[in-house]
Amino acid sequence: MAARIERLVTSGQFSLDGGTWAVDNNVWIIGDDAEVIVIDAAHDADVIAAALGDRRLRAIVCTHAHNDHIDAAPALAARTGAPVYLHPDDQILWKQTHPERDPDGFLTDRSRLRVAGIELTVLHTPGHTPGGICLYAPDLDTVFTGDTLFASGPGATGRSFSDFPTIIRSIRDVLLALPRDTVVRTGHGECTTIGEEAPNLQTWIARGH
Incomplete structure (x- = not known):
């Protein structure tokens, strides 16, 4: 069966700089009936594991290390045996949430992951965090952008x-x-496309945030 994309929404809290906010996160599952990759194991390892069923989890990929994107990663890894991957520049943020456990490996710009016959290319896209990454899957006409790009503009930088x-x-x-028709699958909220967002760049720059 061909690779497909599934979205699971989990709810929890985002905490940083002394503040805490309620958030809904997109957890992306990419693969087929035999094997998958999870992008951003957020909030609830049990719910994510249930969505995987008996499929083999090949990797847990973190687009960045804000707690709401990684809080369930160690528990999901322990349950499935899958490795957790992160960009090394976000290790300082990872340690704020998981001081007792390191990621199992690090992803750098243009690293590649394979699952269910397709390839995902790591794109280092710092700004929201130093080690923020996106994952581009050309076979699925999709880029998973974490909190780098949303339908409403860039991720927060305050x-x-x-x-x-x-x-x-x-x-x-x-x-x-x-490519302009690439679907942008975000860390929170709804999808957009590269073509829809490209004309807004100068507006974002003018706003300065």
């Missing part, structure tokens, strides 16, 4: 370890270089 000019460079130079 908190520690973030930088607005950096996220704009990541979006302009990396994401907007993808």
